[in-house]
Amino acid sequence: MQSTTERGEVPEGERVIPGDYLGDGSRFFQGRGTYEMGGRIYSELVGEVRIEEHEKTTSRSDSGKTESGSKPSRVISVVGKYSLSAVPSVGSIVMTRVLNISERQAKVMIISVGTTLLQEPLSGVIRREDVRSVEKDTVDVFSSFRPGDIIRARVVSLGESHSHYGLATDRNELGVIMATSEGGHPMGPVSWTEMQCSKTGIREARKVAKVKNAVPLKSN
Template sequence: MEEGNWKKRTVKNGDFVLPGEYLGVMEEYLPGDGVIVEDGNLYSTRAGWVRIDKDKIEISLEPASKVPPIPKKGDIVYARVLDVKQQAVLLKLIKIEGQSRGVATSTLAGIHISQVKDGFVEDLRNEFKIGDIVRARVIADEKSPIQLTTKDPDLGVVYALCSKCRTPLVRKGNQLVCPKCGNIETRKLSTLYRKVNI
């Protein structure tokens, strides 16, 4: 095979490419992350896996050197509650939904009392407890801590332990019940409570 033909091979979704490899032409795809355009041709700027988004008509590269992902506005994330204050909850980000790796950079996040749920929140301690695992959406990622919301029904606490005996709580209606000591607690619950693997 001649050098020229090798460079013009057709790449498929999931192919591994090296920097400078030919990926296609502008008429076929728009350049995404890790892709540059030269004379109408698309080339890789880094080693990685080809990702073709047919809806966006975009070709991009998932980097080979797996840099942990950085949460962006709109991402769904999982986080553990570190502290519950009067006006906000402080959390440590665990991962971005759909990503297999942990989170990069600053892993602190916050949920302001106004972003917990629709309606009035009297006491944040009735919505979250230290150690809870929360499913939330990023609403601001410009500075640390990253700002989250749990207003949607599928957002909120997805895993909680009894604050008395540390047994995993079971959902009964809108409350959480400890199967061991019978303690009843409230949270801003996600409809996915104990239905997601983190």
């Protein structure tokens, strides 16, 4: 994974997914469809990057007092495109949000197929044996996912009447891409099995996906 000094901002028009790094907070205002963590801005949606000029109306004088003024800045946003017709098929890559978990599975709602957002979410299940490709008997669902996590997964079965899709996260690029800590703060990946709270530094277990634009948190 690259650091913020090694990679630049994401260009306008690029398609991104939740958790993708967009740019440094010193260069952009945070727009819709984004969130800030550790002074960096990330996508919270599936969609396209939009960059717009913006007028910041305050600045600071040498004395430290706030004065009126105008400083051109940019706002970075992510805009989603919805579809009524997108339907997952076996092999499709989907974005999901975890609803609840048990010892045997995680129930999720599918929110996008590829880079197309669904206007109405679909139901899906990630079974314990489909979390990883190796050591399946040792998988702990509670150490892999938590309710509210955003997960990238692939469709492995369609279920009855395409109403309950079977999903898997058994590849390096699949798994949790965005999560919130128990304290309610955004977390970033620090390894393939852990994410770290941006405020407290506390680590929590996850089955972490390899995200193309991820920027790991700095170690304290």
